[in-house]
Amino acid sequence: MRFGMLSKSLFEGKKLYGNLGDYPFTAESLFRIGLALCAYLAIKGEEKPTLGVNVLDFATMSLAVGFMAGGGDVVVGEGNISVIHREEENALIFEGLEEIDLKKIESILFSRYNIPKKRGKEVGRLWIQEKKP
Amino acid sequence: MRFGMLSKSLFEGKKLYGNLGDYPFTAESLFRIGLALCAYLAIKGEEKPTLGVNVLDFATMSLAVGFMAGGGDVVVGEGNISVIHREEENALIFEGLEEIDLKKIESILFSRYNIPKKRGKEVGRLWIQEKKP
Numbered sequence: 001m002r003f004g005m006l007s008k009s010l011f012e013g014k015k016l017y018g019n020l021g022d023y024p025f026t027a028e029s030l031f032r033i034g035l036a037l038c039a040y041l042a043i044k045g046e047e048k049p050t051l052g053v054n055v056l057d058f059a060t061m062s063l064a065v066g067f068m069a070g071g072g073d074v075v076v077g078e079g080n081i082s083v084i085h086r087e088e089e090n091a092l093i094f095e096g097l098e099e100i101d102l103k104k105i106e107s108i109l110f111s112r113y114n115i116p117k118k119r120g121k122e123v124g125r126l127w128i129q130e131k132k133p
Numbered sequence: 134m135r136f137g138m139l140s141k142s143l144f145e146g147k148k149l150y151g152n153l154g155d156y157p158f159t160a161e162s163l164f165r166i167g168l169a170l171c172a173y174l175a176i177k178g179e180e181k182p183t184l185g186v187n188v189l190d191f192a193t194m195s196l197a198v199g200f201m202a203g204g205g206d207v208v209v210g211e212g213n214i215s216v217i218h219r220e221e222e223n224a225l226i227f228e229g230l231e232e233i234d235l236k237k238i239e240s241i242l243f244s245r246y247n248i249p250k251k252r253g254k255e256v257g258r259l260w261i262q263e264k265k266p
Contacts, residue, residue, distance in 0.1 A: 027164060027198045028246035058201045058256045059196050065160045066134045119154035123191045128261075 010109070011102045014090045020058055025090075027062040032115075034066025036108040038124075039115045040101065041072065041081070048072070052079025056128075059083050061094060068124030069117045075127040143242070144235040149225045153191055156254045160195040165248075167199025170250045171257075173234065174205065174214070177233075185212025192225060193218050198203040201257030202250045250259070 010016065010024060016033070018025030024033070025133065034051075041049035049072035053060040056076060063083060064074040081096035094102060118124070138165060143149065143157060149166070151158030157166070167184075174182035182205035186193040189209060196216060197207040214229035241248065251257070 019253055020256040021202065023252055026250075027202050031160060031164075031198075055260070056189070056259050058198065058258070061201075061259065065164075065191065065195050065198060068194075069154065069160050079134050117154055117159075120152055123153040125191070126189050126194065128189070 009103070010106050011094070011099075014094045014097065014102060016094070017090055018092075019090060025059055027058070030059060030062035031066035031069070032109060033072045033105070034063035034068075035115050035117070036105050037063075037074075037081075038067045038070030038072040040071070040105045040108055046118060050075060050079050050081070052077055052082035054082065054084045057085060057087075063092070064126065068113065068126070070124070071118040071122050072124045074124060087126060142236070144227070144232075145241050146232055147227045147230065147235060149227070150223055151225075152223060158192055162231070163192060163195035164199035165242060166238070167196035168199075168203045168248050168250070169199075169238050170196075171200045171203030171205040171212075173238045173241055175203070183208060183212050183214070185210055185215035187215065187217045190218060190220075196225070197259065201259070203248065203257070204251035204255050205257045206260060207257060219228070 016024060023029055035052070038049050049067070049068050049070075051064070051072055051074050053064060053074060053076055060083060067074055081094070081098070084093040084095060086093060149157060156162055170184070171182050182203075183201070184197065184200050184205055184207050186197060186207060186209055193216060212229070214227070217226040217228060219226060243248055
């Protein structure tokens with residue numbers, strides 16, 4: 001058994017578990033995670049962060065919209081950083097990041113830091129490409 | 134000139150205008166519009182509301198995620214009800230609905246009605262199909 005909210009971390013390793021529509025797999029919280037992920041990559045120096053997703057569904061689209069709100073582009077397929085939705089596992093798997101990165105993203109999420117959002121042409125775009133074999 | 138917020142309607146005819154990232158073209162407000170649209174179609178008796186979108190981008194994905202949260206499916210292509218994003222016009226065009234429908238959706242949006250959201254397998258899905266010519 002875990003010891004209360006303060007010691008509970010959102011990510012388990014590089015995975016985020018949830019049931020669609022329940023926290024943290026609500027549109028709102030996935031949106032915020034996508035936004036925080038984009039902000040983190042921008043802080044690390046990526047000029048135009050790009051996120052790959054393996055599939056487009058409720059979970060990955062919610063995350064993608066947050067990422068795009070932060071100015072990042074999303075590709076369907078592989079990226080340097082990818083999120084894989086394994087529906088049968090109820091898991092989103094974050095690839096291309098270390099666990100320490102996810103801890104830092106979590107601290108952005110739960111801080112009072114007001115994550116900047118982009119406007120107009122600076123909002124990110126979605127690219128649908130053939131999946132690599 | 135318009136007479137204040139109370140008489141200002143969100144939709145202009147069947148169109149919603151905005152600049153990406155600014156109200157009403159923020160992820161959050163488009164999410165709520167998609168959710169209200171789905172709820173409205175369910176109230177009208179559609180068992181599994183379906184929404185067509187002409188393209189997948191920040192605006193339509195934000196709307197789609199809200200629609201899916203309400204339990205509706207989204208197809209890329211034409212649906213009985215479609216949302217067309219005309220980026221050059223900064224407009225989302227709602228097709229297959231009358232202006233009176235949009236007024237009712239607006240009243241759902243601005244009422245205190247807590248729009249129900251689905252969970253698990255009842256959350257909507259995205260279908261990417263070939264566009265009809």
